[in-house]
Amino acid sequence: MNRTWKKSLTVAVLSVSLIMTASPAAILAAGPETALSTGIAGPYRLTALISADVKSVTSERIKDTTRIGAVVRLYNEAGKITRVPDYELRVKTAAGVEYTLQPSAANAKSIQPKEKIDLSYMLTLDGDATALTDLSWVDVDEYVYPKKETAVLTVPVANIVWGGSDSALTGAEIKQWGEPFKLSVQSEALQYAPVTLVNEKTPQGPVTVITFIAENTGDRTETVPDFRVDGKSDTRSYPGQRAEKDVQLKPGEKKYIHYGILTENNAVLNSLNILTPESFVQLGANNTPTVDSYTVGRLNIALPKKDTIDIGSLPPYKLRDRIVFDPLNKLIDKETSISLVDLSMNESESSGYNTIIAKFLVNNTGERPVPLPAFQTELTNAEGYRYTGTRQNTAVQQLAPKLSYIINYSFAVPSTEKGDNLLMKLQDNQTVAPYNIPIGGFKTAVVEQKSEDENTLSFYPYNVKLNLWAMNIQGTATGTFSYKLKLDVDITTVDDVVADPSSANMKIELHDTMGRMIASETLPFTGMNKLISGSQYVVFQNLRTDQMEWPLTLKIYESIQTPTGEAKRLVKTLKQ
Known part of the structure; x- marks a missing residue:
């Protein structure tokens, strides 16, 4: 897999309840000399002090060979250290052929009191092997002639053999989307459920991001073990990569874990395979260990047909209300309140598209001071087209207590967009960067700012009351001229906020009788040469004409700089 993809994912919603697993059957009391061949789930009696269970069996085709692997779990029920019985582990095929598996060099030789251990076995065959049917422990006495073999325990395994990543899982191993599950081979205390699916386009290719919620139902702290999530299409599987490492859960705690699945163009995933890791250690020349790591499929999860964000279930939004976020999200501090205060359609510097500006x-x-959250935004219109918001650059990195800050997001949209039926999604693009995880959303629409007083102009967070204006022409001895505008205004702040210089500016354009713009000036609300309350003059010098034009039309805009250029919203038109 592409190294950039691996690196980017390791850098790289809504709560659901969890519960599911089948409890193991009671230990069967068969004696060590009895061979069991029933299909009852383990553990099984292996010796008077040890019970056994089959953790996994694999028969996987690798190039021109077949790798047969088995992992068994032994339980020491005694109150003292017990030696692992010196039995051979064999598999039988549907054709009646029996193979003896080799033990891993890492297998334990003894079991502590009340402890359980995993023992790994493997064999690689040239060519193909028929279906496996049984797994047997066999006691071999080599000190008699001919040697004596006694079947101690036989377990049917035909229904649990894993054939590799492209094989299918059936029966009880199939789960529906959102259905909770446990991986009992790893932990009885941890439960999982898939909660969101998001498809994204990246430079490496299409990526499906899956979010699981993990819950610790036990009474002690648990670490979420390593397991893999692969995406399956009709023709092949695609390995997933987990974003978080070393996730720990206290009793009763819930956390998200995320997987990114890189696919091919036009590939359609219809299910997920959940796989757990296994390993086998073989000693080579000079007793050099070689580790063979592989995965075993545990269950399959059917995928929904599309992204799991249900637009119909999201609530309508009222401007200035506090936005409700996913309570498990890590990006927005609980003491940080975020609200949308303005959503406007703006003309763009270049023709062919408009810009929607969202002010949060x-x-x-x-x-105490808290970091300014760097969330991401996305707008979806009624036709399903999605537009990613571009966040303004901000100088402030932390918010002081009891203070507010304005952050602008700009969305480049087609000029045909009306903005009357929109879905706003707020996303976490930090936790599993560079991917975006939804943490909140609502229905909204572009709002035309209107004031009860027609002479009060809105440039949130500023209101500008226009008391008086007058336009004059200034000439010089050299024949040049300029336009001089006298303004008398009162400026008030709507909220007690810290506004960045790029949050909003007033732009005044002069238009001739033909509707052509002949001059403009931009007046900031902060910094040098800012607009102030009271009487002041604005001089228009950079004219686009050498002829005096009269009468003039003055157009007052709210001007905001975006990465794609200036976005402006017409606030008022004045005519001489």
């Missing part, structure tokens, strides 16, 4: 008010309700 971020407020620190706590008693």
Whole structure:
């Protein structure tokens, strides 16, 4: 797999309840000399003190060979150290052929009191092997002639043999989307359920990001073990990569874990395979160990037909209300309040598209400074087209207590977009960067800002009351001229906020009788040469004409700089 993809994922929603697993059957009390061949689930009696269970059996085709592997789990029920019985482990095929598996060099020789251990076995055959049917422990006495072989325990395994990543899982191993499950071979205390699916385009190719919620139902802290999630199409499987490492859960705690599955163009995933890791250690020349790592499929999860964000279930939004976020998200501090205060359609510097500007008010309700959250935004229109928001550059990195900050997001949209039926998604693009995980969403629409007083202009977070204006022409001895605008305004702040210089500016354009723009000036609300309350003059010098034009039309815009250029919203038109 592409190294860049691996690196980017390791850098790289809504709660669901969990529960599921079948409890193991009671230990069968068969004696060590009795060979069991029933299909009852383990553990099975292996000796008077040790019971056994089959953890996994694989028969996987690798190039021109077949790798047969088995992992068994032994339980020491005694109150003292017990030696692992010196039995051979054999598999039988449907054709009646029997193979003896080789033990891993890492297998334990004894079991501590009340302990359980895993023992790994493997054999590689040239060519193909028929279906496996049984796994047997055999006691071989080589000190008599001919040697004596006694079948101690035989377990039917035809229904649990894993044939590799492209093989199919059936029966009880099939789960529906959202259905909780346990991986009992790893932990009885941890439960999982898939909760969101998001498809994204990346430079490496299409990626499906799957979010699981993990819950610790036990009474002690648990570490989420390593397991793999592969995506399956009709023709092949695609390995997934987990974003989080060393996830620990306290009793009753829930956390998200995320997997990214890199696929091919036009590939359609219809299910997920959940696989757990196994390993086999073989000693080579000079007793040099070689580790053969592989995975075993445990269950299959059917995928929904599309992204799991249900637009119909999201609530309509009222401007300035506090946005509700996923309570398990890691990006938005609980003492940080975020609300959308303005969503406007703006003209763009270049023709052919418009720009929607979303202004978010971020407020620190706590008693200590908190980081300014760097969330991502996405707008989806009624036809399903998605537009990613571009966040303005901000100088402030932390929010002081009881203060608010304005953050602008710009969306380049077609000029045909009306903006009357939109879905706003807020996303976490930090936890599993570079992928976006939804943490909140609502229905909204572009709002035309109107004031009860027609002379009060809105440039959130500023209101500008226009008391008086007058336009004059200034000439010089050399024959040049300029336009001079006298303004008398009152400026007030809507909220107690910290506004970045790029949050909003007032732009005044002069248009002639033909509707052509002949001059403009941009007046900031902060910094040098800012617009202030009271009387002041604005001089238009960079004219696009050498002829005096009269009368003039003045167009006042809210101007915001975006990465794609200036976006402006017409606030008021004045005519001489």
